[in-house]
Amino acid sequence: MNLLFLLFHFINHQIEFTGKSLSELGVFMKLFLCLCLILKVAYAGQAGPGDKFLVKSVDGSDLSLMKSKITKVLPAHRKVASPSFLPSVEERDKVFKESKLFSSIASWDDFDKDSLYLKLSQKGPNAIDGVLKKYPALNRTNLETAQKLILASEAL
């Protein structure tokens, strides 16, 4: 495409340089010029996501590559997809209720309940110890029941 544009400019330049008018050009040359013009108009301003823009730094050097790279690598955080790790409120509360943990933590709000659920969803022997360290009032057996239910539900 760039080659066509270069040719177009070259012919333009030749016309200006030689002082020839358009009517003096051959039919093929006229057709070629038309084609170049159509392509130039059609493609003007159609910059896609992969396009590099000519950006000059203060000293005049070309920073196109750098700019395109930064914008490609650092998109707005909102555009990053992220699967949710939280179960539904009903599912979460059902686990706590069935494991009889819920009655003892009835006053807990969603933050605390979600935090507890996520801690229990950790596999490994230290998960329950970690919870008890943070919430010593909770019953170990009930916590184990809750953890089994959570892991069995494969909600995460």
Next chain:
Amino acid sequence: MKSLALIFGLSFASLTSHAQACNQSVDPKKIVLMVSFHDGAEEEKGARLAACERGETLVVLPRVTAEDVGNYQEELATFLASARTNGTTVSSLIISGHDGGGEYYGDYGSTSVAEISQTVSENRSVFQDTSSLLLMGCWSAPPDQVSLWRTILPNMRVLGGFVGAAPLSIRESAGTFVRDILKGERRLDENASEAGVRAMLKTVEHMNYVTAGVYVQPNVCSEQNPFYFISPANSADEMPEGMVKGLNTLADGSEREMACIKAFGRDGVAGTFDWNQITQYFYGQAGEETDPELRSLYSFLRNNKDCFSEGYSEGPILPDQALFLRFFQDTKKNFGKYFNAELGAMYSQIDSLVAATGDQELISQYSSHKKLMGDSLNTLSRRETLEEISKLTAVYDEVFARRYSQLSWGERDELVKIDLPVHNMMYAIDRHLHGLRCMHGSWHDYSEDEVLQAPSC
């Protein structure tokens, strides 16, 4: 000649519509409010007849005379001010204009669902008894639009509109649709069963020749599923998903959709949740992560989590992000722990770049920006963390540009290769620390000896 005949015909229709006198007494404080943005002679005629039978007064905005057209906004403001003062209520609302389904416009002005929603919320007393709505525009009454209007006019029993192209306002079928829906709504018993709803719909003349979509809820206080009628005239590609031609019921999904619209709004219609409050926490502009307000905001998001999963609302902060926001200190520590080696490598790269520029001013500026790792990171608040991310990005951009301009073409390619890990790390910082995304849920809780799960994206 044809044009002359058309003009003559229209003028005649208009005259006859205005000439329709109501032979029974009407309540001047019960209004059928018609907002028409184009010549709606037939629609107005239908509305006038129905209003008369309902014993109500028809008000048409903007006023159109042979000389000029009134300003819709000004006339509406005047009407509402007067209605608020003297206790007038709008029992039925008719909106007529091109391109329904969000916007209504024509030669005489325009409005939108969002604008009307705002008007209704600012004039609750005027619209508290609005029980019927007619949307005389194309695509004005598919189920999702019905859900939107139900949140705007909670006492709405009937909504009549179109699921496809609406008839022109000068067509007879437009007039009969307005007339018979309004009459039917008034006659509809609040205990009406499906048979009663069918009977009401059968009274609407020409119903089967237009692409009608009609919502009917005989009793707004009942828990019975509302009805939704689709005209047989609708083509297959105009049919809403899961619906059949004829009478349907709006299933539970519609109620859920409504709950989401009420909570978070849609199409410019405001919900009850104030996004500004949580975004202030998100951007570190206000509050601490222990604030009770943040807890209640989180609860709201959490209990409406389903609204995020099906595109009802793409709010700026998802419940997962709010959880990390509440536990930001631990999240931050886990980030530092997980990316410790990469953070170190990134800072080394930047150090090398800064030193290579030989710019003393830049070197002194940058030396204060190494705060996103180790103990330094642990002491930062959300606001300070975001400031550091912003500074780091700005400094890096500047340093890179400076160094890039100092190098030859061949050397630049090498620089770009070296630069990749730095960018990757900055991307991770942006995703996790700034965006609060992609981390495993366990990252919200810091534990020295726990092995962290890898980020999910």
